[in-house]
Amino acid sequence: MAIQQLDEPSTFKGTSYVGGEASGVLMTSDLELSFWGGVSSQTGHVIDKHHPLSGQELKGRVLAIPGGRGSCTGSTVILELLLKDIAPAALVFERRDEILTLGVIVSEELFGIAIPVMTLDPSDFRQLLKLNGRSVHISNGQISTYHPGNGTSKIIHEVDSSEPKCSTPDLNLTELDYAFLENAHGDAARAAMRIVLRLARVMGATELMDVTQVHVDGCGYTGKGALAFAENLRDRGGKVRVPTTLNSISVDKNLQRVQGANEEFTDGATRLADAYTDMGARPTFTCAPYQLDTAPGLGEQIAWAESNAVVYANSVLGARTMKYPDFLDICIGLTGRAPKAGPHVEINRRATVIVEAPRVSIENIDDSFYPLLGYHVGSIAVSQIPAVTGVEHLAPTQDDLKAFGAAFATVSGAPMFHIVGVTPEASTLEAATGGALTMRSVETKITDLIKCWNELNTAAKGQPVDLVSLGNPHFSLSEIQQLAQLCKGRTKDPDVHVMVTCGRTTYASACRSKLTDELEEFGVQFITDTCWCMITEPTIPHTTNATITNSGKYAHYGPGLTGKSFYFGDLARCVDAACGSNYVESRPRWLE
Template identity: 45%
Template sequence: MTDRLVLSQSDRAMLDGAEGEAAALAMRILSRAAAVMGATELIDVTRAHIDGCLYHGRASLDFVDRLVGAGGRVRIPTTLNVGSLDLIHPELFRGDAALGTAGRRLMEAHLALGCEPTFTCAPYQHHHRPGLGEQIAWAESNAIVFANSVLGARTNRYGDFVDLCAALTGRAPHAGLHVAANRFGQAVFELPDPAVVGVGHDIYFALAGLVVGGATGAAIPVLTGLPADSTEDELKALGAAAASAGAVALFHAVGVTPEAPSLAAALGDRAPQRTVRVAPAELLAMRRRLSAAQSGERLSAVCLGTPHFSEAEFDTLGRLLDAHPGPLRCDFYVNTSRFVLQALERSGRLAALQARGVQLVTDTCTYITPILRQVGGVAMTNSGKWAHYAPANIGVRVAYGSMAECVASALRGTVVFDD
């Protein structure tokens, strides 16, 4: 700990064990992290989102078990990111039994700390939505960028263990994106009109995110040219892709996101460090780069819902399926959250989707855990994040297309690109 970090009286008491062994351990870790970040103080955070319930090895389970054994409990509302298996549909897991057991234990250990069993990468789609300017401690790249950019909340890009320490103490380092002066953009990206690019509206946003994320470096990007009526799901796709291709934790979209009513406001009335004009050809080249499969190849699966599908996205999927009543000729997976699943059950939409052969996956995601029945073939998605990670993670060849193209391909059993 450096002399720059000054702990409050209650922080010091927690560090000294007044709130128990688990809270003391969490405060020790948080204090060291704050010192590394150059923070001079800790601030209150109102909610946390934990990324560490996805099993990556024994160390993660040992850490959480230690907190549980020491009587640890989270002090603020705390949601959980995806885990290693679907606890609602455990039969979908096709991995090693020992891995499944360890993954389940890690998920359950987080529940023992008082975390909510959300197991979703999209906590912002339910009642866990922070407001403009609210200080939070969220992990998971797409949740972070959505909270900062679309909601205007304030969080750093927290990782495993530090996020949980913030949840156990209700405190976070006052540094980085928690500080208003650090949230102004530096690099301007002029995006082309979606109509000029000529791809599905859903993948336009993901392609833009991948291009911006790969080019922005450490700068906060400011985007111009996005439609004023861009939806939350479109911005979700953009942010998730940008955070996957780079280190983006916050973007501003002029006239769209809350901290960017104008270009000058997004930049803090300063000149940009650089301005990049993104040509339509760059987005089309990114699409070709993501697609290892060609039109007409046999399709083994469609995977949607990375980040987790919203109710609005299910409505779009339902309309596409209703317009084409034939059977699906490949496996069709959609990742979503428990609370969206419950909404589908209440409305009768779940039964209709299942009748068409759609398999819903909750609590996890098909690109991070062995669920697909066939991984040697071609899997199609409209998710930039899924397309970016799945080849290395699970060994599939990816066809990248819009949701409409994914449905058309599933109905035919072969890859269909609407060129």
């Protein structure tokens, strides 16, 4: 609550999740921000072209945003910023944010560097937004305005040689949990348990629980910090205790194709992947672990990171996982223990907002409908679990749900969605909401999807295409089959590159089916192990021409990651562009 009125000075008291003191100029936004894909880990600037803070430098600023959104890799980005001394001076949220907080906790635990992280209640946060540009000081959960005199200073809290406090009075720990803390299972497992317990406090958990499997997202190379973290745990004897799969990495180890990164980057990315496999994780290297034969079943308690995978697991498979930050994923893998909170608990899986989809018929739409709808629903349900109605008659496929979920997770911080009559925990609207009688209901129209289409299509009218980007998230075997059918009998424009990213197991299946032979003859290049979120020049041509993709996720992140303009459209439109079509900037008929 505010403990003074908004005169000189103004002071607010909140909840501190990482302590310390800091001063700086307040930078505010009422829109959530994904640090991965939204903030450069090299410069500390906001690179999300769709965000109001785009182009702003975060270094030394007290950043106040409602919370994070999008990728689980935000924790690695904040770690890189801290180690480069280009991080914000402090983070202030309207609601707790596990992903960014975890990155600061890891920095403090392993590297002795941290910044204050705190939350304010909604009314105080809204008052704080009005103070944008003012100089403020934070001290252990209290934020105050002040007159800086000759300038402002940033104070990054550096811990001493003793370990940060790992308080557990509110947690009911088992003998196994205590054994980890007492180093009975090795130094790496002890460090991992400390990190798990500190985030359990942030999440409000009262106990830990066993999980059956883990999917690690932190194996993508974002810089030296991520590598130092993984090698630290590996060198301290870390070994996973539960089956653990790995997300996409930053190089194509399977096909041994260099993605154009410099030698230092390639070496770092390879060492990072090796550190995780050395700890016993499977080299699956896919952002779509739900395509593996180890995909979890309904009600199974798991610990997955990677935003699209989390949303798919919870929503489509009915498994149970939180949206785990990078770094916490491997910590859970090393202990097999996770905070019992969030979507692990039945009551936290219920929808709290109803979204009515536009009335369309299956004959009139194409496969761009699902990422557009997911993108729009995510912008409505930024922190809430939605129940989407009006889709059952369209009978969406698994690939449709993947595309919906990936776009949804790009702009929403929620860990799941329900589609009434489609997803397993939403046989009825009552089942999805837990029988709640009243809640916010939002009706969407085609005009809303037109707005999303315009937002994702950033290329100028008539701008030529030189790259067709497919597989974000990784292409499934059925999508490869569909692509082969669309390319059959057609000729690719020699000036247009067509590239598909997929998991190595999917690629092997496509090879056995001779699909890769057909598509490579057309001119498609397959890339495994990595994905578009990590691919750079020269794989992505450095030209003034545009990229076209059928991924709502990549159409959102791509402009900031690559500096290129983007077209978005369905798979057929992408193939048309590969063959030299020049109408890619026009909207499909179903949107007119």
